[in-house]
Amino acid sequence: MPGRLASLASRPACRAERGAQGESVAGGRKNVLYGSLPLSISGKKYQNCTMDLTKYEKIFAQESERYLKELDDLLMRVEKDLLNRSLWSEIHGKVHSIKGMARALSLDKITGLSHSMEDWCKEFQQGTMEATANAVQLLFDGADLLRLLVARKGETDSHENQRWYSSLTSQFEKGPEESANKVQHVDSPHSSTPSPNKKINQVQVQYSLIEELLGLSQEILLSEKALPPLSQEQISSGLKNWIDRYTSLLKGLCFRLAQLRLMSVGDFFELFVKTIRDLAKEHNKEVRFEVIGGEVQADIALLANLREPFIHLFRNSIAHGIEPPDERVRAGKNPEGKIILEARRERDSLIISIGDDGQGIDRPAIIRHLKGKGSMTDEQIARMSQEEFFNTIISPDFSSVSETTDMAGRGIGMSVVAQAIEYLGGSMTIHSEKSRGTEFIIKLPLSLSILYAVTFYVGDYALSIPTSNVESIERRDRISPQERKSLYDLRALLGAHYNGGNGFHILKLRHHTPDSLTSGLHAKNGQICLLVDGITGNRQLMVMPLGELLSKVRIFSGVGIMEDGHISMLLDLENLLEVQTSSGHT
Template identity: 30%
Template sequence: METNQYTEMFLDESREHLQAVNDNLLILEKQPKDLMIVNEIFRSAHTLKGMAATMEFVDIASLTHHMENVLDKIRNGELAVSSDVIDVTFEAIVYLEEMVNEIAQGRDGKKDVSGLVSRLELIESGTPVEQKDIQTIENFNLELDEYQSTVVSQAKEQGYEALHIVVGLTEDCMLKAARVYMVFEVLKELGEVIKSYPTVEDLEDENFEQEFSLILLSTKEPDEIKVHIHKISEIKKVEVESYTPKERMKTPGEDNSEKDSSEEAKIEKAVSSKTIRVNSERIDELMNLFEEVVIDRGRLEDLSKKRQDKELTETVEHMTRVSEDLQNLILSMRMVPIEQVFNRFPRMVRGLAKDLDKKIKLEITGADTELDRTVIDEIGDPLVHLIRNSIDHGIESQDKRKQSGKQEEGDLNLRAFHSGNHVIIEIEDDGAGINRDKVIEKAIENGLFTPEQVETLSAQEVYQVILSSGFSTADEITDISGRGVGLDVVRSKIESLGGSIFIESEPEKGSKFSIQLPLTLSILSTLLVKVKSETYAVPLSSIVETVLIEEEQIMFVHGQKVLDFRGEVIPLVSLTEIFHVTTEEESETRKHYSIVVVKKGSKMTGLLVDSLIGQKEVVLKSMGNYLGNVFGISGATILGDGQISLIIDPNALIK
C-alpha cells in the first residue's frame, strides 16, 4: 500500500495521541485508582498502534502494543498503577516521540525498542522493574515478530524445534563480547539463531550484564546443546527449553472497549468534519500576499486624499473596512493556543524534580491564550530555561523548606494572559528568591559594576544583572545549570521577538519572571514621525504618550538632555543624532519639540522628533542579511506613497 500521501496526517494525529497519553499519565500518577483515565490512555495507545501498523511503522506498533497490554491489565484489575508503570510508560512516550520526529524528518522511524519492551513485559508479568532488570532475562520470554513467527512455523514443518536458550557468563568474565561470539559460532554448527536479546549490536558492544538470551532453530536435543556451550570457558550456566510464544488472551471487556473506541471515532469524525487541516506554509503565503494588499491599500488611501473624488473615497473606505476584517481573520488563523508549548512542561518538571529529589507542584493557567504561530515556535526554549532555573536555583530542597517553615512541596506557577496587544507569560515559584547580596558580589567580581555604582541600583536593575552573558550565582556547575548561558539566551531570544522580560523577587518568598510578547510579528500599528526629510515608524505598543514641549522645558543632567515627565525625570534621545540624519541649513532656531515617550518595563525615554504624522498600520519587513543588525531598527516598511520607512526598535533606544 502506498502510504506516503498519508504521512502528514499520521504525524499530526500521532502527536495529538502522544500528548493525550502524556497529559493523562500525569493525572493518573495523582489518581492511580481512576480507571476512566486508564481507559483514555488505552484508547490513545490503541489508536496509535492501529495507525502505525497501517503505515507499516513496525517499531512504533510493537511498543504501543506492549503498552496496551500493561494498560489492559490495569483496567481489568490484574495490575496496580505504580511508579514503575508510570516511569516506563513515560520512557516509552519519549521513544515514540523520537520515532515520530524521525519520520517527520523523512527517515524510517526505526529504533531498538527491545529493552523497553522487555521492561513492559516484566511489569505485565508482575515482576518488579529496576534498572538492572533491563538486562535480566530469566523471567523474560522473547516475543517474535510476524516474519520470525512464520519462519518458526515453517521450520517446525521440516522437523526443526524452536529452543529458548539463556546463557550466563561468570562474574569475572573480562571479554564478554568474545564469549558471546564463541557461543554464536558453536550454535551455528547446531542450527540457526533467529532472535537474540539484547540485540547483536548490544552484545558486540557489551551493553549487557552477565546474561543474554536467544532463540535457536535446531534438530539437536537440549542436553546436547548444553554440553557444546559448556565447553566454552567462563560460561556459568546454560538453560535450554522449548520456545512457547506468549499469546495475549482477550479479556472479556476488550471487545466492548474496541467497540467504544470505534463509536467515539465516529463521533469525533462527525465533529471534525467542520474543520480541515491546512499546511502552515500556505497560511504564511496567504499572509505574505495580504501584506502586499495592505501596502496597496495605503497607497490607495493616499491617492483618494489627493484626488478628492467622492466615489473613489467611498470605494477606498469600503475596501479598508473589508481588508481590516480579512486581516483579523488571517491573523486569527495564525493564532494558536500557547498550550502547544505548555504541554511539554509537566513531564519535564516531573523528571527534574525526581533528579533533584525535590517535591514540586506545577500549576498551569491560561493555556488557551493564543499567540502568533511564529512566536509560539520561538518561545519554547526560553521558557524551558526559566523553568529549569526556578526548579534548580529557586525552589529549595525538602529539608531546607522544612527549616524555613514551608511545605515540603514547592509551588511552580506558569501563567499566560492577554494584556492589550501583548501576551504576558509569568513563571513564579515560592522558593528562596534571588539573593541580592550574592548577585551584587558576583556583578562586582565580573566587573559589571563598581562598588560605588551598586549603591544607587534599584532592585529591578540588580535582578536584570542575572540576565547578563556568563553570569551565574550557582556555586557549582550541574547538568541543569551553573554555566551562566541560559538566562542570557532567554533575554536575547525574547528581545528578538520584540518582547521584554521583567523580574520580581522577595527573599524567602520566591521569584517571578514576567515575559511580555507581541501578539503578532508581521503587521504593526505604528505612529509615523518625521525626522528632517526621513519618515520613521514607532510601534504603538511601546508608546506611553506624545507631548509637545517648549525649548526651555529641556534640562541637562551630566550633559544628557532630560525632561520632567509627570514628576519623573526621563532621558531624551534625539533621533537626528542617533540615525545621523543629514540636515539642510535651518533658517531659525526651533522653539517647539515633539516628544514620543516610550516605555520598556519601568524605564521610560523620550524620543525627540521634528513632527508627528499620524497612526498607520504597516507591514514589518526584514532588513535582509546585509542590514540585519542596524542599531535601533527592527525592520522596514513601504508606505502608501512608495517611500521606504524604517521601523524603530524602542527597546534598543531606552536608556
C-alpha cells in the same frame, strides 16, 4: 475514530492488496484509523507508491504527535489516581491507536513497543494488576521513546538509541506481574525538552472555523451575481448596497483568517506541563503548575520563538529556585513548590510572567561574583536599584552555578534568554525576594490578538473591556449605596452628550430595551463601577495596535474590530482610573 487517516478510508492508497479494516478497542468501538492503509507494506509490492506512502507517513507523524500529547496528559492524571480504571481505559485506547497506525505502515519497532505498553495498560484497566508510580514512569519512558521513533520513521538511528530501545522493551516484555513493582527508570540519551530549532509548521484548525471560511468565500463568489439589471437611476443605490454587502463579507473573511494565525496562550503553556513534571522528577522535587490568563491569544510565530527561553527559565526555577520538600517544610512552606505562568495584555504588549515560590536569587552570590571579576565596586553595587542588580545576571559572562547537571546549568544562559526576547522586540525584567521566590516578567510587542470583551456604548462611542476584567453587569437601580461611591462616569471624561435630567439615569432608550439603561461594570481590579449608556454584548474582537496619534491617548489600549467590521476602542482600565482620579471625574 477521528483523525485524518480515517478520512482516507474510502480512497485506495495504491493498486495493492488491502488488509482488514480496523479491530476492536476499549469500549467495543471499531478503530478504522488505519483502514485505508495496507497492513503490510513491503518494498517490492509498493515500489510505485512512494508518493502515497510518503503522504501516509506524514499523516502518521501528525496523528501520532497528537495521540502522544494526549497520552502524556492522561499519564499525568493517572499518576495522581493510580486505580482509576476509566483513565487506564483511555490510555489503553491511545496506545492501541498508535499501534494500529504503525502496523499499517510496517513500523515494527513502534508496533512492538506500543503492543507491550498496551498489554500493561490492559492489566491496569481490568484491575488484574495494581498500577504503581514506577509503572507509570516506565510508560512515560515508553511514550518518550515512541516520540523519538515516530520522528525517526520507526528506526533507532544510533547505538545509544538502540540501547535505550532494548533496555526499555526488555522491561515491558517481563510483563506487569514481574515488573510493575520493580521498574527501573530508563534514561533517554536525549533531553526531554523540545529542540530549540523545532518550528511550528502546521496548525490545528477547528472544523467549524473552516466551515465558516468556506461559507464566507462562497457568499463572496455568489455576491457578484446578486446585482440584477438596473436602470440608470437605480445603479447608484443598488451598487452601494452591493458594495456594502461585499465589504462586509470581506471583513468577516479577514477576521476569520486572522484567527488562523493565533493560538491561545493557555494552549501554548500546556506544551510545558510534561517538561515541568519531568524536571521536578529529575530533581526529586514536588511542583504544581498554575496558569492565569490563558484565554489571551497571540501570534503563533511569536509564541513558537518563546519555547526554548521558557524551558530554560523552568529549569532555573526547579533546579535552583524551588527547594526540596523537606527543606520547604522546615521553612514553614508547603512541601509542594509552585510555578505560575500569567499572561495579560497591556496596551500594545503581551506581558508574560513566570514566577516561583522558591528561595529567591542568591544575592550574596551575585555580589561575590561581581566583585570577584572586578566588574563592580561595593559603592557601585550599593547605588544600583533592585531591578538593575538582578538584571546583572543577564550579562553574557555571568554564572553563579558552581556545578552543572543534565537538566540545569548547561545550554543557553540567561543572556541568551534575554537576547531571544530582545530579538522579538521585547524585554525582560527580574524580581526576586529571599525565601519568597523569583519572577521573570517578559514584555513583547503584540501586533495582533483576539480576545473576548464586553462591548458597550457611551454617547456615540463604542467601547470595550476584556471579559476577564468584568465581574458582573448590573442595572443602575441595583447598585448598592456603597458601590455608588466607586462609580466612574465615562461620559464626563469622554465629553459624551446626554440630556440633563438626573444626569446618570439614561432615558435615551435607543433600542427601547432594558439594555439601554445604565449598566455598572464591576472591574475585578478594585471593584469599581463604570457608568455607561448601554451594553452591546460579549463579543470576540480582533485587537490591533493603536496608531501613532492614538497611542498618546492613555485611556485606550488598542483598537477592537468586531466580526461585522465595526470598531470598538479597548479601554486601558489602569490608565483610565488614573486619569479619572487626576481630573476629578467620579
